Structures are given as C-alpha cells and as structure tokens.
Amino acid sequence: MGLYLLVRAAVLVVSTAVASVVVFAVMAVLPGDPAEVALGVNATPEAVAAKRAEFGTDRPLVTQFLDWVSGLPTGDFGVSYVTSDHIGPQIVDRLGVTLWLVLFGMLTALVVAVPLGTAAAVRHRSVGGLLLSGLSQVGVAVPAFLAGILLVFLFAVTLRVLPSGGYTPLGEDPGAWFQQLLLPSLSLGLVQGAVLSRYVRSAVLDVMREDYIRTARAKGLGLYRALWRHGARNAAIPVVTVLGLQLATLLIGAVVVERVFTLPGLGSLLLDGVANRDLLLVQGTVMVLVVAVLAVNFLVDVLYAVLDPRLRGAR
C-alpha cells in the first residue's frame, strides 16, 4: 500500500508541475500586452515600455515563470496588473465559497444518486425502475444553470422561502449562510445526481449478478442485506471513479452557478478577471482550479486502495 500511495503522490507532484508550465504558457501566448491594456490605446511607446518594466513583463519568459511559480507554494500569486491588489488573499477568500458549494453539490448528488440508482437497479424489471431510469435521463439533459433558474423561480420568486442569491460568511450568520448556499448546491447537485444515478444503477446491477452475492444469499442474508454488506463496497469502486470525474465537472459548473446566484466564489472571480483582462488573476485562479482537480484525482486513487484490497498488495 505504501508504494502505491507513494507512486500516486509522485504523480500528483509531477502533474502539478506540468500544469503550472501549461497554464503559464497558455497565458503567455495569448495576445494582449498587460501594459498596453493598462495604459489604453493612446499610450506612447515609452510609457508602455516603462509600464512593462514596472510589471516585469519585459523580462525573459523563463524568469517570469520562475518568479510566478516560486510564489505559489506560499500562496503568493503576484500583484494584479489592473487593481494592484495582491491576488493570493482574494483567491483564498473566494476558494472557501466555491469549496462549500462544490461539497454541498456533491452531497446532494450522492443523496440523490445512491438510493435512486440502487432502486432503479433492484427494480430494473418493473415499471418503477424504468420510470426512475427515465427520470434520471431527463435530469441528465438539464444544464446546471437552467436548473438554477428554475429553482430560483420556484423557491425564491413563487414560494419566497429561500433567497435568490447573495452570500453571508459562515462565521457571521450560519442560518443565512446555509439558506443562501442551498439553492446553488441543489442546482449543481441535482443534475450531477441524475448523471451519477445512472452509474450507480449499472454498478449495482453488475454487483447483483456477482457470484458472491449468491453466496451471501446462500448464507442466509436477504437480498437487500446481501447487497448492502457484500455489494456496497464493490459497487463503490466504479462509482468513486465517476465521482472523481464529476468533481471536476462540478468545479466548472460552479463557475456558472455562482454567476446565477451572485455568489462571491472562485468562478465569479475568474469571470471578473477575464472581463477586466486581469491576466495574472486569471492565471492564478485557473492554476488553483487545476490543482483542485488533480488533488481530487489523488484522493480518488487513495480511496481505491482503501476500498479494494487487491490494489494494496500489488505494485
């Protein structure tokens, strides 16, 4: 197990390093000089040159890269060309909001998908099972932002039971914090839950056909207890794979949903950065998102080893 984790950790470190190069390179080749953007179209070449020197963008790319990347481990993402603010604290501040949103979205997806998918599998020959499968198919087709708008229409506009947007930090008012996160999490999670339920269904169907479930039943376990005791962990292995991929999707989905609900998360920070041509801010935000996805993949690998003893001994 130690070796397996060591290899996975090494993969995490290497891919993070590669990602930093790619993110920096993509930003570097994008047209648009931050100095020109900052000074406007009427600036003199001298003024632009002076501004470049101030930003440090006149230095060789390698020097700029090393300068940027060496700050990352300590949370130093540089100073914005547009607002002259430090980027690091902004990202940390916004990251909290997005992480809560993604976490609640994931929980919603799991709470929806596991019972729904299991029921659809166990009753796969009945009308109810088909209905559940059909329902999840409809859910898959709905984009998160549309789900968000529909939820706002229902709960905020018509029923007036939940706020349509805004954010209160957890420390200030936990009740308001939860209420304001609820609709965004639901709109993010319900759609992913529909997607996930299809994977849960097929994983449970596969497990139901396994010989060891028959063995469990021959021991005297009822079908549901056999599935729970002997099937759950086995079915979790493919579901965890999909869950890992979905967390990446959720991060992307959060960008859109934060807009719909005016949440001050990483997604809205990113969109603001793009709108203001704040190159360094976009660069830092993208880097954080990439690292988050890589970290999730690492966690999925660790979970595999926890779930499946066959992975621990080997390699």
Place this chain on the structure above:
Amino acid sequence: MTHVPDTAVATGPVLTVDDLGVQVGPVNLVQGVGFTIGSGERLGLIGESGSGKSLTALALMGLLPEGLRASGSIRLRGVPDDLLGTGERRLAKVRGRTVSMVFQEPMTALNPVMRVGDQVAEVMLLHGTRNSRAEAAAAAVDLLDRVRLPDPRAMARAFPHQLSGGQRQRVMLAIALANDPALLICDEPTTALDVTVQAQMLDLIGELAAERNTALLFITHDLAVVATVCQRVLVMYGGRVVETGDVYDVFTTPRHRYTEGLIAASDLSVVDGRGRLRTIPGAVPNGGEFPDGCVFRTRCPAATTRCERTPEWSGPPGHGFACWHPVGEDR
C-alpha cells in the same frame, strides 16, 4: 464443533422432493423431479450440461435466477413448512443453517473486498450459532483448520485474491459446514479445480460430511466422482429424472438408454472403429426445446414411435427408470 444438530426429529428423510418443476414463462426447464435423501446419505445427481441439475439445486435453495419459478414440493427435516411457498424471510433463516451449498466457481464465489475469516464468521453470527464476534472469529479459524488450509490464522486475515482456487473452495466448504447443516448441496465443486487437487477436495467433502452425519447432494457430470463419493445416484436428462438407484447397480447394469450412453462415453478404454472415444450422438437441446414424450428420444438409438408418449416410471421411487425400451429388454 460443539453444536449438535437437532436429534429430536432425526427420523425420516432429511430432504423430500416431490414433483419439482422449474418454469420460465410457459416453458418447463425441470419437471416431475422427485427424490429423498436420508440422514447422512450421499446422493449423486448426474447428467450433461443443460439437463437441469443446477436448476434443481438452486430451486432447493430458493435461489433461482430472476424470472424462473419453481413448483411442486420441497420438505426439509426440521422445517415445518414446504420450502416452496415459504416466504423469503423464513427461507433465509434456513439457508446456511439447515441447508447450505458449495458452488462450482470458487474464484468468484467469495467477496473480493472482505477478509476470508470474516466471511466464514459471518454465517455463524447471522444464524446466532456463536454468541460473539470473538467466538465466531475463533470458530472461523478452527473451521479453516478443519478444511486443512495451511496456517489458518493467516488465512483468516487474507483476502480471497491471495488464495488459490482450491484454497478458496476449501473456504467455501468451511462456510457451508460452519453451522452443521443437515443437508449440504455441492454443485460441481471440483470441476473448476486442477486435477491434482480434485481428489483431495472430494476426500475432504466426504470425510467432513461423514463426521457430522451431513446428508449430501452432489451434483457432477463426472461419473467417477459419483462412484467415489455417493451411495445413490439420480440421472437427469432434459429436466427429468430418467433413472435412479444405488451407484453400483446403476453403473454396472444401467437400464435407461441415456444412462447407458453416459457410462459408455465415460469409458476411456473403449474406442470406435476410427479410434475415437464413444459419445452420445447429437447435442443436448436448449431448455424448452426437448421433445415431448421421452425427452431422450431424439438422441436415442433405440427410439421408436412408442417413445412419443412419456414413459412410465418402472420400479419403486428410489430405484427405477423411465424408458420404453430399457437396456436388456428386446423390443
């Protein structure tokens, strides 16, 4: 093993099966199967693949695949009701306790993510034959030792993928015998194993069953195995019992033409004119595609128009055959 099986009702057969049928929709896959197994008796069930042996066993366990129904009557000593028609909840209490089963495929029959010892202990905790987890765990190690696994303590902590096929089948046997069942059903338990470990496994099953006076229903297509392990034999073809009797009688003087063919095909010392081993001509039809009348008539060398009618059973229930033109009788 301090547990003593119910001796209060230790009279009469352990298992009585009467007119057992298995249907999928309107199609009969098994029909009219009837037999009894006495206490400590060993009954072999033979026939080619597709003859309904495994379906019969699964019907006895109440574990038929989805979509299949069983009819008839199955009575187990110590269980007041007919197993067919008993609710799933009560049936679950019987499985693994009064009747247990060892399956054909040891490689996939154990849960890959659960330790072997836990899988053995589970069946005892489930039926309350051990009082605590610690007691069940100790009993599991003891059972693993009884099925002659080396270093049973280490085995109990191992996961199934760390064991060989033969070792996994021993674990299955330990699970099946953990609660001292009155009846053990073995469905081709050695078919998937290396030839070298088959004999050891057979000896072990025979020995442990004899020790506990466990009745045995042994399903196989290997006649030599039946001759080694069993006292009586039931020959199945096309979902029906075609012949039954003591192993010695049936194997030395078969009466049904199918039994005769099976025995001839098992004799590796006899070859035909072209130097090839004897076979039964044709192939086993798919389920539901057997002919009416005598199920074997499409492959039988002695078949006549008379065979279009279902042959009557000749002889007493535990000893006889169903054939219009039995071996040794001229037409």
